[in-house]
Amino acid sequence: MTTLFIFCLIGACGIGAQWLAWRWKIPAIVVMLVVGLLIGPTTGVLQPHAVFGNLLEPLIAAAVAMILFEGGLTLHLARLADAEAAVKRLVIIGGPLVWVLATLSGHYIGGLSWASASVLGGILIVTGPTVIMPLLRQASLKRRPAEILRWEAIVNDPVGALAAVLAFELAIVSYSSHSLSITLGHMLLGIAIATAIGYLGAWLLILALRKGHIPEYLKVPVMIVSVLVIYTIPNALLHESGLLAVTVMGMVLGNSSVASLDEIRRFKENITVLLVSAVFILLAADVDFATLASLGWREVLFVLMVLFVVRPLAVFLSLIGTGLPLSEKLIVGWIGPRGVVAVAIAGLFGGRLVDLGVEDAAILPPLAFAIVAVTVVLHGFSLEPLSRHFNLKSTAVKGLLIVGANPFSRKLAEAIQSTGRPVMIADRNWKRIRSVRGHDIPCYFGEILSEEAELDIEMNQFDSVVALTDNDDYNALVCVNYGPEFGRHRVFQFAPSRGDIGDSAHKAPETLGGYYFGNGLDYDTAIERINAGWCLRLTRLSKSYTFEDYRRDNPEARVISAYSEGGNVRVMTRDTRFEADSDETLLALVPDDTSADKARRYEARQADTRPSASDDEQGSPQPDG
Numbered sequence: 001m002t003t004l005f006i007f008c009l010i011g012a013c014g015i016g017a018q019w020l021a022w023r024w025k026i027p028a029i030v031v032m033l034v035v036g037l038l039i040g041p042t043t044g045v046l047q048p049h050a051v052f053g054n055l056l057e058p059l060i061a062a063a064v065a066m067i068l069f070e071g072g073l074t075l076h077l078a079r080l081a082d083a084e085a086a087v088k089r090l091v092i093i094g095g096p097l098v099w100v101l102a103t104l105s106g107h108y109i110g111g112l113s114w115a116s117a118s119v120l121g122g123i124l125i126v127t128g129p130t131v132i133m134p135l136l137r138q139a140s141l142k143r144r145p146a147e148i149l150r151w152e153a154i155v156n157d158p159v160g161a162l163a164a165v166l167a168f169e170l171a172i173v174s175y176s177s178h179s180l181s182i183t184l185g186h187m188l189l190g191i192a193i194a195t196a197i198g199y200l201g202a203w204l205l206i207l208a209l210r211k212g213h214i215p216e217y218l219k220v221p222v223m224i225v226s227v228l229v230i231y232t233i234p235n236a237l238l239h240e241s242g243l244l245a246v247t248v249m250g251m252v253l254g255n256s257s258v259a260s261l262d263e264i265r266r267f268k269e270n271i272t273v274l275l276v277s278a279v280f281i282l283l284a285a286d287v288d289f290a291t292l293a294s295l296g297w298r299e300v301l302f303v304l305m306v307l308f309v310v311r312p313l314a315v316f317l318s319l320i321g322t323g324l325p326l327s328e329k330l331i332v333g334w335i336g337p338r339g340v341v342a343v344a345i346a347g348l349f350g351g352r353l354v355d356l357g358v359e360d361a362a363i364l365p366p367l368a369f370a371i372v373a374v375t376v377v378l379h380g381f382s383l384e385p386l387s388r389h390f391n392l393k394s395t396a397v398k399g400l401l402i403v404g405a406n407p408f409s410r411k412l413a414e415a416i417q418s419t420g421r422p423v424m425i426a427d428r429n430w431k432r433i434r435s436v437r438g439h440d441i442p443c444y445f446g447e448i449l450s451e452e453a454e455l456d457i458e459m460n461q462f463d464s465v466v467a468l469t470d471n472d473d474y475n476a477l478v479c480v481n482y483g484p485e486f487g488r489h490r491v492f493q494f495a496p497s498r499g500d501i502g503d504s505a506h507k508a509p510e511t512l513g514g515y516y517f518g519n520g521l522d523y524d525t526a527i528e529r530i531n532a533g534w535c536l537r538l539t540r541l542s543k544s545y546t547f548e549d550y551r552r553d554n555p556e557a558r559v560i561s562a563y564s565e566g567g568n569v570r571v572m573t574r575d576t577r578f579e580a581d582s583d584e585t586l587l588a589l590v591p592d593d594t595s596a597d598k599a600r601r602y603e604a605r606q607a608d609t610r611p612s613a614s615d616d617e618q619g620s621p622q623p624d625g
Helices: 003-024 030-041 048-073 084-108 114-123 129-137 143-175 180-212 215-235 241-252 263-283 288-294 297-318 328-332 338-354 359-389 405-419 430-437 453-455 472-486 523-531 546-551 596-611 613-617
Strands: 400-401 423-429 443-445 463-467 490-494 536-540 558-563 569-571 585-590
Touching: 003 030, 003 263, 003 536, 030 129, 030 359, 030 585, 030 596, 048 143, 048 215, 048 241, 048 263, 048 297, 048 338, 084 143, 084 297, 114 143, 114 180, 114 338, 114 569, 129 359, 143 180, 143 241, 143 328, 143 443, 180 215, 180 241, 215 241, 263 338, 288 359, 297 328, 297 359, 297 405, 328 359, 338 359, 400 405, 400 472, 405 423, 405 430, 405 523, 405 536, 430 443, 463 472, 472 490
Parallel strands: 400 423, 400 463, 423 443, 463 490
Antiparallel strands: 536 585, 558 569, 558 585
């Protein structure tokens, strides 16, 4: 089996697991765990140590550094406003509490030596951004608890690694002739240098980007190489202090106003998805079932202690006085899945402790993996139902964000609200937004493309965006901006207005914006028809009133979307042939016909289905009524 085939296998399994998780609506990390175990210890198809040898550890370490850097890029200080006190307490108070409680549990319940227990306790501070991010994305948790969990996961990753480093350095003191004062001084110096290097690296990159010293096509490659360099340099002084350096570097860059940062961030997100998938597949495939089976009842009791006592108790004690409601404390206290970083650091320090003479440290990697597996499965499957139970889910049914206040968008918002779905109209013009405020429609006054809008609007309640302003270029810009967040198939806009089309050679490419919804409906046509008395009407189809019947009754109708009983929404675009099922409800722009018009069409349709005289003579059944 060639190395190239192994690389292809890892990539296919990792991304395939991500896709299956998206398709089945279950936590991606659970699927990756199962797939890794299947191709690794179960079948023996993938044996990471046999394939990569000594390169396995540095490959995983570099991947973890890239993951933490990307996580730091997503941490905007402005978003921390609602969760700042809670996050500070979880890092400053909660982290040390988890370390102390887990160390005591590991020694007295798990039967580990103090050296092994203290190293594992430091590792368990880490809650795993590689697991938290997909869970939050899928569960649609409300902003404040989501931001608390997100910030804690990313900030505590290097904190947990440094705690494990401190415990390891203390073990060196115990098992060698090194003095405690020299060891602690060495560690503090390493932390200070790592922080300074991370900040300096970010500052130099920002300066180079702003002054145009890096060409556009080299920005991402330079960023990737810089992350690896910033991670490697501090590690030469203190093991794993590079994790702190790359996290600081990501946070400084993420909170700057550097041009092209959004494009860089999105590219990094794609790389992170690949790295998370590959690393977790490798770690799961590297598990030894025999070692896992050797875990006794004391280790099992320790895992349960970590799950049900250590994490919840540390969170509740650290959040005293923050003013958070009990429901949010319960969610934060329960959700603490461990991920790639915990397993990687456990494998790293476990081997080094064994070399020092700490024999029971050999159990750290399988014990850490067991904790990861249990927390991933339990927390992954429980977050969504618990968030729904505590009313912390952003919304049970996803809705629509409408950009542009006008008579058509107001009618569209009212029609969607009547289906029970959330809707919001956003506009930066006060006069236009005022025209819809009196119709009991949620509104946002401001620039929808600004960072303030992302902070003020609960975006998790929407799954689609439609840009309906009179400016075609602005509509396209809105769709380009929100396409990566909602998905390109979930951003829509008016088609270019008739007077703006001009020569096709001078038109902007259709791929630049969103889909043209309503069979190519444009702003001028929509407003003209609303002003002429047309309306947006919902019509329920059935077996007795099919889509063909609807088309015959409403030949001029422009179908906007169709809603199924299961909650799925299909939007009519210009480049698709729209067909509706008998259990769907249509939303369409139609003439506001009088009752006489409807009765006349109904009689015509009945006449079309009435048997002819020749059929009656042959004994055909007569219609009822």
